[in-house]
Every structure is written in C-alpha cells, then in structure tokens.
Amino acid sequence: MTTQAQPVAADQSLLYPSPLKEFWKAFARNKGAVAGLMFMIVVVFCALFAPWVAPFDPSEQFRDALLTPPSWAEGGQLQYLLGTDELGRDLLSRLIHGARLSLLIGLSSVVMSLIPGIFMGLIAGFFPRILGPSIMRLMDIMLALPSLLLAVAIVAILGAGLINTVIAIAVVSLPSYVRLTRAAVMGELNRDYVTAAKLAGASLPRLMFVTVLPNCLAPLIVQATLSFSSAILDAAALGFLGLGVQPPTPEWGTMLASARDYIERAWWVVSLPGLTILLSVLAINLMGDGLRDALDPKLKNAI
Amino acid sequence: MSLLEIKNLSVRFGDANAVPVVDGLDLTVERGEVLAIVGESGSGKSVTMMALMGLVDAPGIVRADALRFDGHDMLSLSKRQRRQVVGKDLAMIFQDPMTALNPSYTVGFQIEEVLRAHLGLSGRAARARALELLQKVEIPAAASRLDAYPHQLSGGMSQRVAIAMAIAAEPKLLIADEPTTALDVTIQAQIMELLLALQKDQDMGLILITHDLAVVAETAQRVCVMYAGQAVEVGHVPQLFDAPAHPYSEALLAAIPEHSEGAERLSTLPGIVPGRYDRPHGCLLSPRCPYVQENCRQHRPALDPKAQSLARCFYPRNQEVA
Amino acid sequence: MLSFIARRVGLLIPTFFGITLLTFALIRLIPGDPVEVMMGERRVDPEMHAQAMERLGLNKPLYVQYGNYIAQLAHGDLGQSLRTRESVWSEFTSLFPATLELSIAALIFAGVLGLLAGVIAALKRGSLFDHGVMGISLAGYSMPIFWWGLILIMFFSVTLGWTPVSGRIDLLYDIPPKTGFMLIDTLFTEDEGAWMDALRHLILPAIVLGTIPLAVIARMTRSSMLEVLREDYIRTARAKGLSPRRVVFVHGLRNALIPVLTVFGLQVGTLLAGAVLTETIFSWPGVGKWLIEAIGARDYPVVQNGILLIACLIILVNFVVDILYGLANPRIRHQR
Numbered sequence: 031m032t033t034q035a036q037p038v039a040a041d042q043s044l045l046y047p048s049p050l051k052e053f054w055k056a057f058a059r060n061k062g063a064v065a066g067l068m069f070m071i072v073v074v075f076c077a078l079f080a081p082w083v084a085p086f087d088p089s090e091q092f093r094d095a096l097l098t099p100p101s102w103a104e105g106g107q108l109q110y111l112l113g114t115d116e117l118g119r120d121l122l123s124r125l126i127h128g129a130r131l132s133l134l135i136g137l138s139s140v141v142m143s144l145i146p147g148i149f150m151g152l153i154a155g156f157f158p159r160i161l162g163p164s165i166m167r168l169m170d171i172m173l174a175l176p177s178l179l180l181a182v183a184i185v186a187i188l189g190a191g192l193i194n195t196v197i198a199i200a201v202v203s204l205p206s207y208v209r210l211t212r213a214a215v216m217g218e219l220n221r222d223y224v225t226a227a228k229l230a231g232a233s234l235p236r237l238m239f240v241t242v243l244p245n246c247l248a249p250l251i252v253q254a255t256l257s258f259s260s261a262i263l264d265a266a267a268l269g270f271l272g273l274g275v276q277p278p279t280p281e282w283g284t285m286l287a288s289a290r291d292y293i294e295r296a297w298w299v300v301s302l303p304g305l306t307i308l309l310s311v312l313a314i315n316l317m318g319d320g321l322r323d324a325l326d327p328k329l330k331n332a333i
Numbered sequence: 334m335s336l337l338e339i340k341n342l343s344v345r346f347g348d349a350n351a352v353p354v355v356d357g358l359d360l361t362v363e364r365g366e367v368l369a370i371v372g373e374s375g376s377g378k379s380v381t382m383m384a385l386m387g388l389v390d391a392p393g394i395v396r397a398d399a400l401r402f403d404g405h406d407m408l409s410l411s412k413r414q415r416r417q418v419v420g421k422d423l424a425m426i427f428q429d430p431m432t433a434l435n436p437s438y439t440v441g442f443q444i445e446e447v448l449r450a451h452l453g454l455s456g457r458a459a460r461a462r463a464l465e466l467l468q469k470v471e472i473p474a475a476a477s478r479l480d481a482y483p484h485q486l487s488g489g490m491s492q493r494v495a496i497a498m499a500i501a502a503e504p505k506l507l508i509a510d511e512p513t514t515a516l517d518v519t520i521q522a523q524i525m526e527l528l529l530a531l532q533k534d535q536d537m538g539l540i541l542i543t544h545d546l547a548v549v550a551e552t553a554q555r556v557c558v559m560y561a562g563q564a565v566e567v568g569h570v571p572q573l574f575d576a577p578a579h580p581y582s583e584a585l586l587a588a589i590p591e592h593s594e595g596a597e598r599l600s601t602l603p604g605i606v607p608g609r610y611d612r613p614h615g616c617l618l619s620p621r622c623p624y625v626q627e628n629c630r631q632h633r634p635a636l637d638p639k640a641q642s643l644a645r646c647f648y649p650r651n652q653e654v655a
Numbered sequence: 656m657l658s659f660i661a662r663r664v665g666l667l668i669p670t671f672f673g674i675t676l677l678t679f680a681l682i683r684l685i686p687g688d689p690v691e692v693m694m695g696e697r698r699v700d701p702e703m704h705a706q707a708m709e710r711l712g713l714n715k716p717l718y719v720q721y722g723n724y725i726a727q728l729a730h731g732d733l734g735q736s737l738r739t740r741e742s743v744w745s746e747f748t749s750l751f752p753a754t755l756e757l758s759i760a761a762l763i764f765a766g767v768l769g770l771l772a773g774v775i776a777a778l779k780r781g782s783l784f785d786h787g788v789m790g791i792s793l794a795g796y797s798m799p800i801f802w803w804g805l806i807l808i809m810f811f812s813v814t815l816g817w818t819p820v821s822g823r824i825d826l827l828y829d830i831p832p833k834t835g836f837m838l839i840d841t842l843f844t845e846d847e848g849a850w851m852d853a854l855r856h857l858i859l860p861a862i863v864l865g866t867i868p869l870a871v872i873a874r875m876t877r878s879s880m881l882e883v884l885r886e887d888y889i890r891t892a893r894a895k896g897l898s899p900r901r902v903v904f905v906h907g908l909r910n911a912l913i914p915v916l917t918v919f920g921l922q923v924g925t926l927l928a929g930a931v932l933t934e935t936i937f938s939w940p941g942v943g944k945w946l947i948e949a950i951g952a953r954d955y956p957v958v959q960n961g962i963l964l965i966a967c968l969i970i971l972v973n974f975v976v977d978i979l980y981g982l983a984n985p986r987i988r989h990q991r
Contacts, residue, residue, distance in 0.1 A: 170666075171673035174973070175966050176928035183962050186950040187684050263799055267932060270801045271947055286802055290936075293809050300809060304802030311797040319793075386894055420896025427894075432887035437909045437985055447895050482985045498895060 056324035063320020066313035073310055077130040084123035085109070088280045092118040097296045113298045116288065117278075121298065124280035125306050131281045132310065135196055136261040140254050142200035144207055148250065151211020152238045155219065166212065169205040177202040181264055185273045192281075195274040199264050203257045210253055214246035248325040255318035259311045266307050282307050336506055336538045337362040337385075340399035344377070344384050346392050352609050354380050356562040359636060362506065367532060367539045369549040369570070371585070372559035375606055378542045381559075382508045386425055387415050403505055421451040424499035425508040429515045430491035434483035440467075440494050441479035444501060451502040466497040471527060489520035493527070500531060506538040507531075514543075525552060546589055550574055558582045561606050561617045568642025576651035578644035580622050583651070616646070624648060656988050659981050663974060670970055678963045679724050682955060683717070733964075734956035736949070743960045747942060752835025753823060754934070754941030758926045760857055761865035766919065769869045773876025773915075778903065780881065788873055795870025800929055804863040804936040811859060818859045821938035825852050864933045868922040875918045879911040886910075913983055920976025924969050 058064055076083050092114060099106040100113040100121075112121040154162040172180065184198035218224060219242070227241045266283025268274030275281035277288060282303045289299040337360070344355040355377040362368045370378045384395045385407065400407040403422055407415065427433050434443060444463040448454040454462055460479070467475035470493040483491060492512060499507055509528060513521035529552055532539045541553060549556055549570060556573055558566040558581065566579040577583040586592065587600040604621035613619050615630040622629065628647055636645045640652045715723075727733075733743040776788040812820045823837050824830060828849050830840050838857065841849040883889065884907055892906045931943035938944070942965065949957035982988055 167669060167673065171670055171677060174670060174674060174970050175962075176924040176969065178928035178931065179962065179965065182931065182947070182950065183681055183958070186958055187681055259797065263797075266799050267801060270799075270932070271935065272951065283799065283801075286799075286805065290805065293805060294813050297809060300802075300805050304799055304806065307802065308794070308798045311799075312794060315793060315797050388890060388893055416896045416898065418896070420894060425894045427887065427891065429887060433891045435888040435892070435906050435910070438906075446897065450895070450897055482989065484986050485989065495891070498891075 053324055057320050060316075060320035060323055062316040063323075066316030066320070069309065069313040070317065073129050073313070074133065076126045077133045080127050080130045084120075084126040085111070086120040086123040088119060088124045088127040089278055090119060092120070094118070097292070097299070099296070100298050100302075103298075112302055113296075115285070115299050116292060116296070121302060124285065125282070125303065128280045128282045128285065128303070128306070129310075131192070131275065131279065132262045132265065132307075135192070135199065135265045135281075136258045138196050139199040139203060139261045139265075140258050142196065143203040143257070144250070144254055147204050147207025148211050148243070150204075151208045152215055152243065154208065154212040155215025155242075156234070156238060158216070162212070165208065169208050172202075172205045173209075177260070178264060178267055181268060182271070182273060185268060190273050190276055192275050192279070195265050195268050198268070199261045202264070203261065206253055206257070207250065210249050211246060214249060215242055218242050218245050252318055252322045252325065255314060255321055259314035259318070262307065262311055262314075334404065335361040335401075336364045336366075336403060337540075338399055338401040339381075339385070340397060342381060342384060342395070342397040342400065344380050344389060344396075345394045347394075349394070352612060354562050355384065358559075358562075358564050360557060360564065360567070362538050362540060364505070364538055365532075365536045366555065367529075367541065367553045369541045369543060369553035369556045370559060371542075371544060371546065371549060371556060373544065373606060375561075376559040377562040378559050379510050382425065382510060382540065382542065386419055386423065386508070387412075417451075420447060421502040422505045423508075424502070424504040424506070425510065426492070426495045426499050426512055428511040430488055430495050431483075431515070433495050434486075434491055436483050439480050439482055440486070444479075444494070444498050447498050447501040462501075463497075466501055467494070469500070469531070470494070470497045472497075488516050489524065492516060492520075492524055496524075496527065496531070500535065500537075503535060504537060506540065508540045508542070510542045511544070512541075513545075513548075546574075546585065558585065561612075563617060563645060564636055564643075565618070565646070566642055566644045567636070568644075572641040576641060578639045578642050578649035578651060579646050580624055580650060581618055582644075584623075624650070656981060660978060663977050667970065667974055671967065674963060674966045674970070675725060675728065676721070678959050678966075679721050681962070682959045685955065728963075733960040736957045737954045738949075738952055738957075743957055743964075746945065746957070747961065747964050749832075749835075750940060750942050750945050752832075753837075753939060754927075754930050754943060756836045756838065757857070757860055757864060757933070757939060757941060758923070758930060760861035761926060761929075762868065762919075762922070764861055765865035765868035765872055765922070769872030770876050770915070772873040774880055774903075774908065774911075776873070776877045777880035777884065777911075785877075788877065792870035792873045796867050798866075800863055800866060801932045801936055803866060804860070804933060807859055807863060808936070818855050823853065823856050823939060824849070825856075828852065860933050860937045860939055863936070864926060864929050867925055867929060868919075871918060871922060871925075872915065876911065876915050879914045880907060883907050883911040913980065916980055916983060917976065920973060920979070923972045923976075927965060927969060 092110075095107065095110060095114050096118045097116055098110050098114040098118075101108050101111050103113075106113060110120050110122070112125070114120055115124070150165055154165040156162075175183075181195075181198040181202045184201055185194050188194040188197065224237070224241060227237060232241060265274055265281065266286070269281045269283030269285075270287045272287060275284050277284055285303040286300065289296075289303065292299050339358060339360040342355055342358040342360075343353045345351045345353045358377070358381055360368075360381075370381070372378050380389065383389050384393075384397075385400065385402070387407070389395050397408060402418065405414075405418055407418075410418070434440070441460060441463050444466060445454075445459040448459045448462055452462075463479060464475055467478055472478050472490055472493050478486075478490075478494075483494075486494065496512075507528075512528065513524050516524060525548060528539065528541075531537065541548070543549060553570050556568065556570050557564050558573075558579065560581050566573065566577065566582045568578070573582060574586065577586055581602075584600070584602045588602075590599060593599050602621045602623075607613060607617055607620070611620075613630065615628075615632055616622070616625075616634055619625050619629045626648060632647075634645050634647050636643050639646075639649045731744065733747075735742055736746055739746065772788045772792075776785040779785050808820055811818045819825070824841070828841075828844075828846055830837065830844055830846075830849065830853075833840050833843060837853040838850065841853045884903075889902060889906060892902045897906075927943070930941060931947060933939065934941045934944035935947055942961065946958065946961045946965070948954075949961060
C-alpha cells in the first residue's frame, strides 16, 4: 500500500486509562456525588477525631446555660456554637460524637450483613436445585416485612441498646444482599469464562470467590452504600422510638426523642440533629448515585 | 417538479463545529420512482430520512438549502403543518418491526389512529378500512388480527402491520429503512415483493434504504451510494452496476460474494470509515482509495455529472461508455 | 393469566406459614421465663407456674407448640392484650381503620403529585423543574420522617397555628364510629365544622407519611417515562404524524405506568413502616402506635400477633398489586 494520510495519532495512554482513573473520571462527572463525598469526608473526620474536634465533652452539663440558642440567634453564646440542650449539654459536641455512633452503626451493620449475605447468595447461585430456592424463600419471607418493622420486632425481643440495634439492622439488610448476589451469580454462571475455569479444574471455592465473585461486585457496592444510609436512618428511627441507643448516649435519633417536648421553646434542639441526619444520608445517597452511574456503564462495556 | 428535492442537507449533533453526520447531501425522487440508498452502517442513510420526517431531535441540527416534498417547503412548515404531511403523504417504516409497535395497544387501534388523524375516519368506518388494509398487506386471518396485540405477532406479520399503518393514508412517498434486515431470509423476499406490489399499485414513490445490493439490483430504478455522510454516486441502477464511476461503488460491487467466486479472499477496502477525529482534509475516501492521487488528499470533489451518473470523484472509473 | 395467578397464590401459602414461624420464633427468643413473658407477671408462685405451663402448653415440644399456635390462629384466637385484656383481634380491627385512612390519604397525596411531577420532569428533561424535582425527591427519601413531622408541626401547628398538633379530631367532638373513617363519619353527624376539623387533623400526618412514597414515585415515573420515550414505538407514533400530546399521553404514559404500578404497590410496605413513626409523632390512634406502645409495655401477645397481622396485610397487598400488574401488562395477560 502506498503511504496514506495519517490522522493525528492520539496519545495511546490517554485512549486507554487505567480502570481506577476511568472510574474516578466517571464518578467526578456527577457534581452531586463529589459534593456528597466531600461532606462525608468531613463527617468521617469528625467521627474519627471526635474527642479532639468537639469543643466540649458530650455529656458535660452546663447548669447555667440550659437551652441556650445557637450563637447567631438572640441570646446565643459564642462558645456554644449550636446552642445547648435541655440539660445544658453543648449541641455541637453531641452532634460530632453522634457522627461517630452513626458511622459505627452504619459500618458494622453493613459488614455484618454483607459478608453472610454474599456467602448465602453465592451458595444460592451455585446450588440452584434445592439449597438455592430454600434460601430465597427465607429471604422472601424476611422481605415481606418492611425493614423498620422487622428491626423493631428484633429489638423488641433482644432489648434496646446499641449492639442490638446493629444486629437488628444487619439482619434486616441481609435479604437484599443475598438476592443481589444470587442474581449476579446466576447471570455470570452462564458465561464462557466460568465454563473455561471449570474445565481447567478450578475447585468450587476457587470458582466462587476468585472466578465469579469479583465480577458481581459492582451492584453490591452500590447496594452497600444505600444500606449504609438506610442503616443511619433506621438507627435514628429506633433511637427516636426509644428502642435503639438509649440516652444519654448522643445518637442523633435519640436526641430527637427527648427534643419532642421542646418544639415550642427551643427549635434548635429539634432542627439540628435531624438536619445532620438528613445531610449525611443525602451525601451518602448522592455518592451512591454517582457510584452507580460510574460503575454501571463500565459493567456494560466489560466483556 | 420532483416529488422530493433535497439540496445540501447537513445534520450535525452538537454545535455548528461538530462533525456532520450528513454532509451536503443532494437527492431527488420523482413520483412513482423507486430510489435505493446504500451504504455502510454509519454512512448517514437513516439520519437523512429522519431529518426529512422531522424526527431528528436536539442536540441534532438540521440545515439545508432546500428540503421540498410535494411542493411543501419542509423547512418552513410549522410543527402542526408538518404533522399533517408526515404520516399522510410521507410515511416511513423502520428496521425492527418487533419494537416498532406499541405493546399495550391492539393492531386495530394503532392502524385506526392513523385513519382518524389523517382521514377523519372513526368507528365502524375506521375499523372496516383497517381490515381492508390488513388484507392488502396479505396478513392471513385479518379479521382476528385486528384485536391482536403486537407480542402475538411474528416479525414478518409485525412488519406487514407497520406497512399497513404507513400506507393507510395513501402516501405519495414511502420510506423503508432496512425493512427486511431484521427478518428471516424467507420472509425478506415476501416483504420486498409486497412493498413493490404496493408501490406499483398505488403509484407511490419508494425510498429503500438498504445495504443489500442484490435487492437494489432487482427493485430500484435509481440508486444513491452514501459514504461517511456524503452522497458519492447517484445514478440509474443498470448503468451504475455495470460501470460504477466512484471507487467506493466499485469496491462495494466487488465485495459482493458472488463476484469473488473462485477467488481465495473476498475483495475489500482496507481501513475503516472516518470517525469523529480523523476526518480527512480532502476526499473522504482518500485514506482507503486504491486510486488515490495527491490532488485527492488536498481537495474535496463535488458531486458532478460524469459519463453515466453523478459521482464525487476527481478521477472517476469506468468512464468509457460501452 | 390463570397460571400467573395460580403461581402467585401458590407462593402466598408458604409465605404465610413462614411469617407465622417467624412470629412464633420471635416470642420464644425473648429472654426470661416464658410464663412470666406470656402472662406479664413477675414471680408467679410454683403451683400457678406449673398450671400455667400446662395450660399454655409450654412444656410440650416446640413443634407441638407451633401446631397449637397455628390451630389457635385458624380459630381466630389471637390472644389477649396483657394491658387491656381485650382480644388482640378486636383491638386491631378497631384501630386499623385509622391507619387505613391515614395511609390512603398519604397514597393519594404521593400518587397524584408524584405522577404529575415525574411526567413533567421527564418532558422537560434537564430544565430547572427537572433538577428541582430530582433534588427534592432525593431529599425526600434521605430524610428521617419523624424529624420531618416535627419540623412541620413546629412550623404549621406551633408557629402558624394552621393545623392541630395531634390526634384525629378535636376532643370537643364525639363522633360515633360508623365506618371508622373520620372523614366519612363526620359527614353523618350534625356538628358543623366536624368534617373540616377532621380534615385539618389529617393533612399534616398524611403529608409526612406520603413524603417518601412521593419521592420514590416521582423518580420512578420520571425514569420510566424517559426510558419509554426512547423506545422505537414512540418513533413510529411520531412518524405517523400524531400530535405530541397523543404521543406522550396515549403511547408513552400507558407503558411508563407499568413499572410505576409495582413501585406504587411496594410503597404500601413503606407506608406501614412509616405509619409506625407518624402515628407516634401525631398521636394518631392507629395500629402503628398500638404496636410501639405494646413493645414498650412488654405486652407480648399484642407484639407477636400484631406483627403477624401487619405482615399478612402487607403480603396481601403485594399479592393484589402483583395481580393488577399482570392485568396491566398485555404480555402477561395473554399467557395461558
């Protein structure tokens, strides 16, 4: 062939960026997701370094400053930036320590349900004749109840408190992971690379965890993010109902329960804890949306 | 006056600097004529017709010097005026019949819609006419099919229903965008026969978009070859097939498997259609053309009359008229 | 269609048994002496204890106990509330209409507004309205509804004084419960202003309860509409020269509504969960508040069978929604 007019060659490395770079590019395109991420970084920071970040101890009561309005409102004082509650405790400090609790609850419940969930989903997918349908029936029954009611029931049995809250939320989130994993596994089992691995003599555990599982992770990651945010909401709801974390522990929902009596007198005790819940959950949901958008098209383009 | 006259049509997605999907296209179709448009996927054949029908949405920008159909200046019509032409005098059927019909309504409902909108028929008259149309497109047991839902029909039957909807208001021009590509081979022939029979019977103009040259040879009077958004050759079918002027048409014809009988490899053109980032400065075929000259790389040829057809080439082939 | 229904009914039965198993197990898991738990009394003397064990069948093997439990349920015996000594069933049926009224009001609010917002957002994709709807709905299901209720009370009841703070109707009125629906019963009385009062009591709880379903329905309608508008048959409809209104509402909406319907039905579960919280905030005398109070008071017969009843309700509603979905989708309707 005679020489032809060559188009300007693009930099090869730019044409095929690494998966991580590609993922970040897709994720960063969603401004909401990035904003959510920024907010969560602040929250995580507060949670990790709460004792040093918070101006006061969350249970310290300032008897001479009961129900002080926030610093910008009339009657507020600068040292109690967000005001104080009915027992004179600094609201900002309680909120910061509450971040620690919420993130702890979220994280532990997700981990506690993700691992058994994936395991059960894998088994349900790999043994579709008897074991699979039985597991799925059990999950369907658990899903028949709305998550909050089931969590309430579990806490009713086990008693109130932080640990039981985590257990209840973990149990309630389990079915979605099982379902998701099973659906993804069954989708992948028909693919050629699984058949190839089987022919090459892969053992069952290897097939499950090394061959198939990594390809099912994308929807699970998105679901984990969403479970995290509903864990925070459910924990707050349980706290509000008096069934979760008990006072004086500064869980955001529990703080709202005692705030009910002060609607007329002290709006900040009611608004601010709820606002933090809203913003945190919103941030996580935005991140989850961004994750889904970033991971899904990749999933579609993957072989 | 021609039934359809398109001059310098261009369609871009994005802003005015975006690469055109259709680039300076000229086309005419006479009453009762069958014109075939051939080209690879991505050559702009479908988009051209969608632009004519007004189906190109933002961010697509449609520009043309002239876009005249049956005396109407399609560019200056209001949306409502255009809707009175489209579906009535100008109709189109699409490639995949299984998704072209609304799954939630019966066949009869979807045909009667057209009759109601364009011919003012309703009630029993509409139903009777719908039945006639189904019989015209040779659907067996037409009466029971009127109340059928699209998922109960096969591909061939769905396409027949689509054709029935298109010819319901007796259009002057029917555009068929690869009507048989998604169908079984045996059904393909039946549908093509049906289309041609209807075309003759109603003296309709027919624009057939296809990549199947055999069908073109059998059915069309004139053919327009498109490449990378441009019309590269337009001519009468017998002459163009016999003596193609544009190297691309030549390559297309050479690539038909029947023409390579006895050879070891099918004849092809190396390279691929230019994309968004590597559009040549000169002739769009220049990176791949076996006969390329330096002139071709620098300048873009215009679509000029050559010996037997209009061709967009500085050095057309087969110019010695037999 | 028949086999579709048959299969759904077939699923219903094991699910029902599964729920009974769950509630049965739940009570057995409560720490402490079972007799004390079931009778609500502490330190029963040994003789009464043995009698109670015999009577309640607690000394028999578990599967026998489960069998007894099912037998009791079959006879409609759901036990007695430890606090009021009323039968659980009669308490449930007297309180349920309140929850039902609230839920229906919330669903109407969420459905009408959600559908409208979703359709308009899809049609005006990318516009300020679209982003607004998306933003508000995201906030809607990210927010703790008990907080939302408190905020609305703070604003509308305390500051503006437009709506009352709690209850179904002012204590001044004595409305005989004919249907259990306050909005209907007040029409029968001669007390003027009773109906308006009932409405004012209903509005805020309905809005609070309906907020999350509203957000979900709006989002779902929008995305379903957007997907449908991309389909080939929409292109065909436009090529037929039909008016944009017809293309969107006749061809588009009909198909877009099908997935929205399933979401709608699934919201019933969310509603019942939300009812628990909403009723607590607004002191709305429904089954949600009843359940929470029972839990707090360790009234275990109520807890056990209350949860059973609510769960059965949800399963039933999901079943009905499933069937409706099958009817709406011609492909399923025509399966043999």
